[in-house]
Amino acid sequence: MSLLSVKNLHAKIAGQQVVExxxxxxxxxxxxxVLGRNGVGKSSTLKALLGLIERSGEVSFDGKPIQxxxxxxxxxxxxxxxxxxxxxxxxxxVAENLRLAERDSKPNREMVEELFPDIYSRLSQRAGTLSGxxxxxxxxxxxxxxxxxxxxxxxxxxxxxxxxxxxVSEVLKKAAETVxxxxxxxxxxxVKQLAGPCIVLEGGQVVHTGDSNELLDSEELTMKFxxxxxxxxxxxxx
Amino acid sequence: xxxxxxxxxxxxxxxxxxxxxxxxxxLIYGLMGVLNFAHGSFLTFGGFxxxxxxxxxxxxxWPQFILAIIVGGAAGALxxxxxxxxxxRPLYLRHIxxxxxxxxxxxxxxxxxxGIWGADPIYVSGPAILSEVTEIAGARIPNDRFLLIFGAVAxxxxxxxxxxxxxxxxxxxxxxxxxxxxxxxxxxxxTAFTLVFAIGGLAAGIGGVLASQYFGYVxxxxxxxxxxxxFIVTIIGGLGSLVGxxxxxxxxxxxxxxxxxxxxxxxxxxxxxxxAAVLLLRPTGLLGKRAH
Ligand SMILES: Nc1ncnc2c1ncn2[C@@H]1O[C@H](COP(=O)(O)OP(=O)(O)OP(=O)(O)O)[C@@H](O)[C@H]1O
Ligand SMILES: [Mg+2]
Numbered sequence: 001m002s003l004l005s006v007k008n009l010h011a012k013i014a015g016q017q018v019v020e021x022x023x024x025x026x027x028x029x030x031x032x033x034v035l036g037r038n039g040v041g042k043s044s045t046l047k048a049l050l051g052l053i054e055r056s057g058e059v060s061f062d063g064k065p066i067q068x069x070x071x072x073x074x075x076x077x078x079x080x081x082x083x084x085x086x087x088x089x090x091x092x093x094v095a096e097n098l099r100l101a102e103r104d105s106k107p108n109r110e111m112v113e114e115l116f117p118d119i120y121s122r123l124s125q126r127a128g129t130l131s132g133x134x135x136x137x138x139x140x141x142x143x144x145x146x147x148x149x150x151x152x153x154x155x156x157x158x159x160x161x162x163x164x165x166x167x168v169s170e171v172l173k174k175a176a177e178t179v180x181x182x183x184x185x186x187x188x189x190x191v192k193q194l195a196g197p198c199i200v201l202e203g204g205q206v207v208h209t210g211d212s213n214e215l216l217d218s219e220e221l222t223m224k225f226x227x228x229x230x231x232x233x234x235x236x237x238x
Numbered sequence: 239x240x241x242x243x244x245x246x247x248x249x250x251x252x253x254x255x256x257x258x259x260x261x262x263x264x265l266i267y268g269l270m271g272v273l274n275f276a277h278g279s280f281l282t283f284g285g286f287x288x289x290x291x292x293x294x295x296x297x298x299x300w301p302q303f304i305l306a307i308i309v310g311g312a313a314g315a316l317x318x319x320x321x322x323x324x325x326x327r328p329l330y331l332r333h334i335x336x337x338x339x340x341x342x343x344x345x346x347x348x349x350x351x352x353g354i355w356g357a358d359p360i361y362v363s364g365p366a367i368l369s370e371v372t373e374i375a376g377a378r379i380p381n382d383r384f385l386l387i388f389g390a391v392a393x394x395x396x397x398x399x400x401x402x403x404x405x406x407x408x409x410x411x412x413x414x415x416x417x418x419x420x421x422x423x424x425x426x427x428x429t430a431f432t433l434v435f436a437i438g439g440l441a442a443g444i445g446g447v448l449a450s451q452y453f454g455y456v457x458x459x460x461x462x463x464x465x466x467x468x469f470i471v472t473i474i475g476g477l478g479s480l481v482g483x484x485x486x487x488x489x490x491x492x493x494x495x496x497x498x499x500x501x502x503x504x505x506x507x508x509x510x511x512x513x514a515a516v517l518l519l520r521p522t523g524l525l526g527k528r529a530h
Contacts, residue, residue: 050422052421052422070426071418071421071422072421072423072424072425072426072427075421075422075423075424081422081423083419083422087416087422089412089415089416089419090415091411092408092411092412092415096411099405099408100408100412100420100423100425101423103423103424142423146424
C-alpha cells in the first residue's frame with residue numbers, strides 16, 4: 001500500500017487552473033520524483049496536497065483522507081515540508097527559525113546539528129542575512145528537526161553552487177534511509193542519484209509515470225518530457 | 239517657550255492615545271491582512287467599562303483607578319476576542335468581507351452603546367492629582383498627559399517583550415512575515431489571530447479609560463474620532479510595525495497640536511498632507527514591510 005495517494009487533484013491559483021486532474025501514489029519508502037519543465041505545476045501540486053492553495057480531489061495519507069484538513073493538521077500527521085525558495089523567516093534569527101519549526105516534544109537537535117554545523121555556529125544571526133546555501137540548510141533543518149513520516153521537498157538545490165548541491169543531495173540520501181521523500185528536482189544528476197519512481201507533469205497534468213532511471217536513460221523520453229538531452233550520460237553526483 | 243512645551247507634551251499625550259489604537263490595528267493588519275474598523279469601539283467600550291467601575295466604587299484613589307484601567311482593558315480584550323472568533327474567523331482570508339463586517343460592527347456597537355449609556359458625554363474623574371498641573375520650565379502641564387504617555391510606553395514595552403520572548407510572540411512575528419509558511423510548519427495560526435485581537439483590544443480598552451481622563455468624559459463616539467488618526471498613524475508607521483506606529487503616533491500628535499496652534503487650526507489638514515507625503519515617498523511607511 002502506498003503512503004500518500006492523490007486522486008483527481010485539481011487546484012487553482014488566482015482563478016487559473018494550475019493543477020488538473022493529477023493522480024499519483026507515493027510508496028512507503030524511497031524517493032519519488034516529480035519532474036517537468038518550468039511552470040508545469042510541480043510546486044502547485046505539492047501546495048495543493050498540503051492545502052496551501054485552494055484544491056479539490058482526493059488525497060489520503062496512510063489511508064486517512066486529508067483533502068479537507070487545514071494545512072497545520074496535515075503537517076502534524078508527520079509531514080516535513082521544504083518549500084521552493086526556502087521561505088525561511090528573514091526577520092527572525094536562525095535559532096528562532098529552528099525553534100518555531102519544532103513540533104515534536106523531542107526534536108532531533110543533535111542529528112540536525114551534526115548535519116548542518118555551519119548554521120549552528122550562526123544561531124543568533126538574522127536568517128535573512130544568510131547566504132542562499134545557508135538558508136537552504138535552515139529550511140532543510142526545520143523539516144528534519146521533527147520525526148517525519150513523509151518529507152515533501154521542492155527544488156532543494158535551486159541556485160546553489162555545485163559543492164552545496166552535493167551536500168544537499170547527501171543529506172536527502174541519508175534522510176531517505178528512514179523516511180520516504182516526495183521530491184521536486186530540476187537537477188537531473190541529483191534525481192538520478194536519489195530517485196526511484198517518477199511522475200512527470202506538463203500543463204498541470206500527469207503525462208508520464210515510471211522509473212526515474214529509465215526515463216533519464218532514454219534520450220527520447222527526456223527530450224520529450226523535460227526538453228533536455230538525456231541525463232543518462234552523466235551518472236551520479238560525485 | 240511655555241506654550242511650545244505645553245503643545246509638545248499635549249501632542250505626545252494625544253499621540254499616546256493614537257498609539258493605543260494603532261498598535262492593535264497594525265498587529266492585526268500585519269498578521270491577518272484585516273483592516274479593523276471596529277477597533278475604535280474596543281476603546282469606547284473599555285472607556286465605558288472603566289466609567290462603570292468609577293461610578294460604582296469610585297476612581298479617586300489609585301487602587302480604584304488602576305482597577306478601572308484593568309477592567310477597561312479586559313473589556314476591550316473580551317470584545318475584541320469575540321469579534322475575531324464570531325465575525326472574522328468565519329470569513330477567513332476574505333479580506334473585503336472581513337473589513338466590511340468590522341464597519342458594520344463599528345456602527346452597530348456605537349448604536350448599542352448609545353442605547354445603553356445615552357449619546358451624551360458622561361463626565362468622569364480620576365485621582366485628584368491627574369487634574370492638577372506640573373510646571374516644566376514655566377509651562378503648566380496637566381498631569382493626565384504624563385499618564386497617557388506613561389501608559390502608551392508601558393504598553394509598547396509590554397507588547398515588544400511579549401513578541402520577543404514568548405512562543406506566541408514568535409508565531410506572531412513569523413506570521414506577519416509569511417503566514418502560510420507558519421501553517422506549513424504545523425502551527426495553527428488562528429490561535430495567534432485571536433491573540434492579536436485580544437492584545438489589540440486590551441491596549442484599546444486601556445486607551446478608553448485613559449482617553450476619558452484626557453477628554454474628561456466618555457461618549458459613544460470617542461473611539462471613532464481617534465480611530466481615523468490611528469489609521470493614519472498605522473500607515474505612516476508602516477503596517478505591522480509596533481515601533482513604527484509608536485514613532486508615527488508621536489509625530490502625528492505633536493504635529494497636529496503645533497499646527498492647530500501656530501497655523502490657525504490646520505492640524506488635521508497637516509496630518510493628511512503628511513500621510514500623502516509618506517504614501518508618495520515611502521509607501522511602506524517608516525518601518526513597514528511589504529504590504530500583502
Ligand atoms: N501566485 C501565483 N499567481 C498566479 N499564477 C501563479 C502563481 N503561482 C503559480 N502560478 C502559475 O501556476 C503555474 C504552475 O506554477 P508552479 O510554480 O506550480 O510551476 P512549477 O512546475 O513548480 O515551476 P518551476 O519549475 O519553475 O518551479 C505557472 O503557470 C505559474 O505561472
Ligand atoms: Mg516550482
